[in-house]
Amino acid sequence: SLNEFLLHLLGSFLSRHEQQFRAVPLAGHVGFDSMPDQLVNKSVNRGFCFNILCVGETGLGKSTLMDTLFNTKFEGEPTQHNQPGVTLKSNTYELQESNVRLKLTVVNTVGFGDQINKEDSYKSIVEFIDTQFEAYLQEELKIKRTLHSYHDTRIHACLYFIAPTGHSLKSLDLVTMKKLDSKVNIVPIVAKSDAISKSELAKFKIKITSELVSNGVQIYQFPTDDESVAEINSTMNSHLPFAVVGSTEEVKIGNKMVKARQYPWGTVQVENENHCDFVKLREMLIRVNMEDLREQTHTRHYELYRRCKLEEMGFKDTDPDSKPFSLQETYEAKRNEFMGELQKKEEEMRQMFVQRVKEKEAELKEAEKELHEKFDRLKKLHQDEKKKLEEKKKSLDDEVNMFKQKKTAAELLLNQAQQAGGSTTLKRDKERKK
Amino acid sequence: ISHGHGGSHSSSGGSTLLGYIGIDTIIEQMRKKTMKTGFDFNIMVVGPSGLGKSTLVNTLFKSQVSRKSAGWARDEKIPKTVEIKSVSHVIEEGGVKMKLTIVDTPGFGDQINNDNCWEPISKYINEQFEKFLKEEVNITRKKRIPDTRVHCCLYFIPPTGHCLRQLDVEFMRRLSHSVNIIPVIAKSDTMTIEERQEFKQRVRKELENNGIEFYPQKEFDDDMEDKSDNDKIRETMPFAVVGSDKEHQVNGKRVLGRKTAWGIIEVENPNHCEFAQLRDFLIRSHLQDLKEVTHNIHYETYRAKRLNDNGGLHPISSNDTQESNL
Numbered sequence: 001s002l003n004e005f006l007l008h009l010l011g012s013f014l015s016r017h018e019q020q021f022r023a024v025p026l027a028g029h030v031g032f033d034s035m036p037d038q039l040v041n042k043s044v045n046r047g048f049c050f051n052i053l054c055v056g057e058t059g060l061g062k063s064t065l066m067d068t069l070f071n072t073k074f075e076g077e078p079t080q081h082n083q084p085g086v087t088l089k090s091n092t093y094e095l096q097e098s099n100v101r102l103k104l105t106v107v108n109t110v111g112f113g114d115q116i117n118k119e120d121s122y123k124s125i126v127e128f129i130d131t132q133f134e135a136y137l138q139e140e141l142k143i144k145r146t147l148h149s150y151h152d153t154r155i156h157a158c159l160y161f162i163a164p165t166g167h168s169l170k171s172l173d174l175v176t177m178k179k180l181d182s183k184v185n186i187v188p189i190v191a192k193s194d195a196i197s198k199s200e201l202a203k204f205k206i207k208i209t210s211e212l213v214s215n216g217v218q219i220y221q222f223p224t225d226d227e228s229v230a231e232i233n234s235t236m237n238s239h240l241p242f243a244v245v246g247s248t249e250e251v252k253i254g255n256k257m258v259k260a261r262q263y264p265w266g267t268v269q270v271e272n273e274n275h276c277d278f279v280k281l282r283e284m285l286i287r288v289n290m291e292d293l294r295e296q297t298h299t300r301h302y303e304l305y306r307r308c309k310l311e312e313m314g315f316k317d318t319d320p321d322s323k324p325f326s327l328q329e330t331y332e333a334k335r336n337e338f339m340g341e342l343q344k345k346e347e348e349m350r351q352m353f354v355q356r357v358k359e360k361e362a363e364l365k366e367a368e369k370e371l372h373e374k375f376d377r378l379k380k381l382h383q384d385e386k387k388k389l390e391e392k393k394k395s396l397d398d399e400v401n402m403f404k405q406k407k408t409a410a411e412l413l414l415n416q417a418q419q420a421g422g423s424t425t426l427k428r429d430k431e432r433k434k
Numbered sequence: 435i436s437h438g439h440g441g442s443h444s445s446s447g448g449s450t451l452l453g454y455i456g457i458d459t460i461i462e463q464m465r466k467k468t469m470k471t472g473f474d475f476n477i478m479v480v481g482p483s484g485l486g487k488s489t490l491v492n493t494l495f496k497s498q499v500s501r502k503s504a505g506w507a508r509d510e511k512i513p514k515t516v517e518i519k520s521v522s523h524v525i526e527e528g529g530v531k532m533k534l535t536i537v538d539t540p541g542f543g544d545q546i547n548n549d550n551c552w553e554p555i556s557k558y559i560n561e562q563f564e565k566f567l568k569e570e571v572n573i574t575r576k577k578r579i580p581d582t583r584v585h586c587c588l589y590f591i592p593p594t595g596h597c598l599r600q601l602d603v604e605f606m607r608r609l610s611h612s613v614n615i616i617p618v619i620a621k622s623d624t625m626t627i628e629e630r631q632e633f634k635q636r637v638r639k640e641l642e643n644n645g646i647e648f649y650p651q652k653e654f655d656d657d658m659e660d661k662s663d664n665d666k667i668r669e670t671m672p673f674a675v676v677g678s679d680k681e682h683q684v685n686g687k688r689v690l691g692r693k694t695a696w697g698i699i700e701v702e703n704p705n706h707c708e709f710a711q712l713r714d715f716l717i718r719s720h721l722q723d724l725k726e727v728t729h730n731i732h733y734e735t736y737r738a739k740r741l742n743d744n745g746g747l748h749p750i751s752s753n754d755t756q757e758s759n760l
Contacts (some may be wrong), residue, residue: 021533023524028496031718032475036468038722040461045656048460071453102459143741149505226466287456291463299577310573385568 002040015094026252047101049152050290051132053088055125055176056108056161057113060191065159065246066106068259068270069282070095073248074106086111086124105153113172122176129155129183133305141307155219156293157285158184161191162208162241177217183301185216185293187285193243193276194261194268201243208241212314222284223292236284242277245270292399439651467734470530475721476520478613479536480555480605482543483512484490485620490588490677491536493690493701494713499523501538513541515537516554537584543601552605559584559613563736585724586649586716587613590670596634598640606646612732614649614724616716617641622674622707623692623699629706630674637672648672650720654727667715670725673708676701 054062058081067074074093090107107128132154139150160177163168177186188208190196196204211218214316219240222233247270251260259270270278285293478485488500489681501521506677522535537558542551569579587609591602606615617637622630641648648671656659682686690701701709716724 021522021524023526024497026496026525026527026557030494030496030525030527031713032525032532032721035473035530035531035532035721036465036717038719039468040465042722042726043464046459048457050457069455071455095455097455097458100460102457102460143738144735148726177660181717226470228466287459288463289458290457291467295467302577307573 035285044099044101046149047103048271049105049145050101050294051105051107051155051157053109053125053129053155053158054161055109055112055158055180055189057163058111060161061246062159062161062191064248065161065244066189067248068278069285070104077180080130081111082115083111085115086121088124088128103151107155109430118172121172122179125176126179126183129180130305133183133302134309136302137309154297156297158186160186160188162188164190164192164195164204166196166204168207174211174215174217177219178215181218182304184257185296185301186217187220187281188241189277189281190241190243192245196247204314205239205241205243209323209388220293220296222289229288232288233284236280239277239280242284244278244281245276246278293408469529469531471578472533473725473731474533474535476535476537476582476585478539478555478559478584478587479533479590480539480542480587481620482592484676485539485590485592487538487588487590487620489679490618490620490675490709492679493677493709494536494716495525497523497525499525499534500536501744512544514545516551518554518558531614533629535582548601551601552608555605556609556612559609560736563612563733564740566733567737567740581725583728584613585728587615589615589617591617591637592632593619593624593674595625596628599637603640603644603646606641606642606648610646610648614651614727614732616649616712617672619672619674621675621676623694625674634670634672634674642651648729649724649755651727654731670708670711673712673715675709676707677709 051067054066063074069084070093072093072095074091083228087110089110090105092103092105095102095104112125115121136150136152139145139147158180160173160180162173177188180186188406190201190208196299208409215295222229222237224230224234224237245261245268247259247261247268249260249262250257251262251267251269252258253260253267253269259273261268261270269275273279478493478501479491492498493498499521501519503678517540519540520535521538522533525532525534539555542548542555545551566579569576572602582600589602589606591598602617606617607752610616618622619625619630619633625633647653650664650667652661652668653665655664676692676699678692678699680690680692682691682693682698683689684691684698684700689698689703692699692701700706704710
């Protein structure tokens, strides 16, 4: 809006001219005009990140559009649509074009719009976006941090897929976009737009735009402050939402192979600007404004999240009465409070532990007592057994003794018998000697 | 239309590029944005008076950017303690705007007793870190935090031809961990080429013996290519320079130089002195790197130490004579 534009202009003017610095002419070529190249080269060495979130109902061609946009076939199993609720599935790919390495992350909403009760559908999306902001914030707040090599997972662009009903936005669409517009750059698109005729499409776009405006939904505006892109961007802004068709299938038209969808009544060519706005989307999203999308995410959406989060945690910039608070002082206070709570919890746990130990000890003592009793019982049993055995042994010994006596008596008898018959043996011996 | 190289496979699935997407246009997009915002560069010059610091800075930036030229009266007396005086100008070249700040340190090394003369300098450097940190921890932050941190410190070594003075070693030893120090041999036209080479070798040896790492520091070399480029530079440092803002006619060309009875010393002639090398190194290849090392290393070190302090952040008052031992 005009007001916003003027405020922005004033702000940048003030910040840039807080102090008037004398401009001095150069008497020759110094060479710092290579600075942007130096900066760009360092970025190229590091590589770039770009994260896109696709929000839309099942079957609106989200995956196909991503494949078409990035001219690739993102391999992977087709998403399972059997989870309750809305889940977010993200995949990261490494693409390279000339010397530019891009880490592209595509996040898809699975199951969006499938539920009977869609009141909470937006929640997991908002949560996902916030989680990425939180991760960055945590890194930023660390004492020892490595921001310059941090893998940025914050969502830079949210493609919102609108079903090609031809009538108006669904209430789910309005609610969701309203919840997301302060957290992410929203680029609404009419999906599978080959289902609508040209005239219906024009009316549909107008209806959508007016509904967005009347509901106060802030969608991403392509920036118009840089003269080199102002014209194309403002033209494109008027074509929003882009009506797209995605296809990775190729069809021969004339003597060229083009990406298209073939019907009995004709062929819809994806890259034909008369057929759909795909080329416009690609131009805007990637070739003209990718860097701006990243910048807006960092300087606007992230800053807002950070500010809200820190205020929620109880930090403030200045205290009207005394010296300005610093984040660190309040952080210290919070840390002390936290430590106090931690100590209390620790004490509680210790008490619980002591209690448990006592209980266990009692249990063990009980068990020990039982064991002793058992041992005593067994010992007695053993003694009884032993006694019994001794008695048996004694009776056995008695028997043996008796047997021995009988044996001795029997042997005596036998001897006597032998002596009587032994003289016969003597006679025989005497005869032999003769 | 350029064709992309085959995409590499990531853990979650591979992809093969079939045609031009346009992701390499991000370079152009980024370049445009940089040129629009412009950038700050802050350079500090340290050395006893009379070594041609202001002249060298003017020669480097082909412009009257030093304090002396900014209309400040040339000091009548050498100050009793080291003062910190900074002056800023906006210069533009090829559509790129730079806010250049020269921080001068008059009085350094000029006293009879120069004990602790590095302290005001150390304090100044830390104050700029503190300023930046304060802005960074605000809840509502500026879109672009003004950067007054010292990105580079040119340390002027007098061309004695012998060895480093104790003051030089002390200063560099104490400050090399909070700022990028680039030592230069000033007024090197008093030495012959052989004397110069020997002096440089001695200086390098002495710095090494004292564990002083000047910029570019070995430990921050990004990769093998970086290392080999920087090794070459490290072997040539400290650069032996001559400064001049006067032009003379040599072989039909106008050149910057110093006219003497025995010849004209051409500042930008690599056979005469190493000014051109210093300029190319400082401005044309390592300008961004100087800023990045300051931001990613020196500033982070300061910040980590600061946040670890039990006392937490205290606003620095004007009565604060507390020495910052950071």
